[in-house]
Amino acid sequence: MKTPVSIREVAALAKVSVGTVSNVLNRPDVVAPATRERVLAAIAELGFVRNESARQLRSGTARAIGLVVLDVANPFFTDMARGVEEAATEAGHAVILCNTDESIAKETRHLELLAEQRVHGVLITPADPSLEGVRKLRERGVSVVLLDYPAELPDTCSVAVDDRTGGELAVTHLLAEGHDEIVMVNGASRLNQARERHAGALDALRKAGRDESVLQVIEVPAFNVAGGLRAGEQLLARAHRPSAVFCGNDLLALGVLQVMVRAGVRVPDDVAIVGYDDIDFAAAAAVPLTSVRQPRQQIGRTAAQLVIAETQAPEEHEHLHITFSPELVIRESSRRTHKPKRSRNVSTRNSPLAAGR
Amino acid sequence: MKTPVSIREVAALAKVSVGTVSNVLNRPDVVAPATRERVLAAIAELGFVRNESARQLRSGTARAIGLVVLDVANPFFTDMARGVEEAATEAGHAVILCNTDESIAKETRHLELLAEQRVHGVLITPADPSLEGVRKLRERGVSVVLLDYPAELPDTCSVAVDDRTGGELAVTHLLAEGHDEIVMVNGASRLNQARERHAGALDALRKAGRDESVLQVIEVPAFNVAGGLRAGEQLLARAHRPSAVFCGNDLLALGVLQVMVRAGVRVPDDVAIVGYDDIDFAAAAAVPLTSVRQPRQQIGRTAAQLVIAETQAPEEHEHLHITFSPELVIRESSRRTHKPKRSRNVSTRNSPLAAGR
């Protein structure tokens, strides 16, 4: 059972040198058809599988890229991962997917691991705002592309969606619907996404000439359904409930929504809800969720292409900072009902009434 | 920037031999404290990172296990993956997550890749019913644990949930609710999950003394939301609609549900829906979804432990076949309404009325 067969044995069986076998594997065209066949036959017979470690050791670099995300259970990231995988596969690279659960410690460990693996490049949605680990990688010459992170580092590409504008879109919409007490349920403010989306929300207030006090914030430990449930219960317990809730992502929104529905609070009549990311499940929620859509798959695809391009021509590579634009998708969870509670400020700004999916 | 620093340079700086540096890395206790400190200082100063390929080449095996799933975008699998990752991390192993999208070709490619990486073991939910790739891996001496697959191979562990019983639970419930025209929306019958769940559904009919004609099947290409949408539209188009739909997994169910809700078909009054997996989003759906729950995370955790145990003591390892039991979680999407359409067969078999989550 334990039969690690090496290139050497293949060579022996095919009566050629190991160099020739290697050539069959890597540049089949330089070896004569007859011998090539012989070698291939030997490979098949012995069930030989190239030892990637040895290959890598010699050639210096792996054929893999690392993808480090905050939460694999979040469909936003798996959709993004799919984009990454497609692009990577096209270029003949494997993807090593790492999950940090928003933990700095886990992020550090994973980056360490990827460095040891000598991966070609790393795509990362940082959990550590200091970017310490990323800096170290860069020093070691590993290409890095920051995902969903503002263009802070000069020697690093980044692909992001303008979260600030996204936050502004969401809150502008809520204001237009007549809401003037809004709670933002957000993930850890340590994370850039949380900060930017919040900043955008404040922008919306400012541009509408509203006071900052219109927006209160509930911060929960993580951007997941559990966090949303917790925030939802907190809202229920309040004597005075806001008329609208803007959630930092859809998982939070789904959690909040679930609590409201179960408690008999009507959405959007009693409380409107807006999410962020527009994951597929948002449209299928108890009340279809208004959300800020990001081109998830395209983000991943673009990032992968960037990192591959950089590793292929490290010298003439220019570090790009690509920013996609978010798009508000209005659904029932925030749509004005026939009897609006407050009729002030009725703008007509809800035109892009995108369909279900 | 491009400075791949090796153990050799560390040795030079610390004025010791490479062997000693290796010892500091792997058995710190055998080296004198003073020199150990010196070496560690050198490592820090040079920013040395061990080359995992070289380590692996010499020691023969990687510290990683492969996890091959049918669809990373399915929360069922990401939850499972989380269980795998936890157990693997505890044992000091990394996890390489591979996505096959139910495609045999992709599965083959990924297994090839994992073999080249000389991973410790592989956990796989097979897309290829012939298990060809798995067989090859076994021949090469790689430990394999089959996930969600019946115990067919004698020399391979497996961790599964009794899908047949799960299917039976679901349909028995629907029959008890008085439905006698049921459509099963299922994924590719090539996949074991699809076959078993269908077989279970038939079991339910048999035990209830019903004719097989009670259950029709719509087979869609893949176990995802898109498939569910397609099936939903197909159902809508029918002149005569069934009173209940049993979906092979929750993504299909969410798709069907979405079509129904949008078309104004009332759930469960006009049509009841039951899903499978009980993913978190099932409880948050437009109509909270009745579903068959599987211990997702525990499946992953158990499988990882098995594969690690096997690789640590390959000889005395006994191949286990572990089967978990599914559990029906009844929610609104299938609950009897005040005015049942057909009042026959009113059993009391819906006791485990599990709460929302």
Next chain:
DNA sequence: CGTTGTGAATAAATCGTTTCAATCGAGATG
């Protein structure tokens, strides 16, 4: 004083590939 024992460090062999300079054989050329 010579022998032995012990803990610490070293030197060299090794893992399985890739790569590159060197070699070979055969046909073309002068």
Next chain:
DNA sequence: CATCTCGATTGAAACGATTTATTCACAACG
């Protein structure tokens, strides 16, 4: 017939770590 080309093949030297047998320094012991 000697020489040159050129494609095909070979052999050996890396790559960067681990591992094992060996050496070394020095203290303990009879």
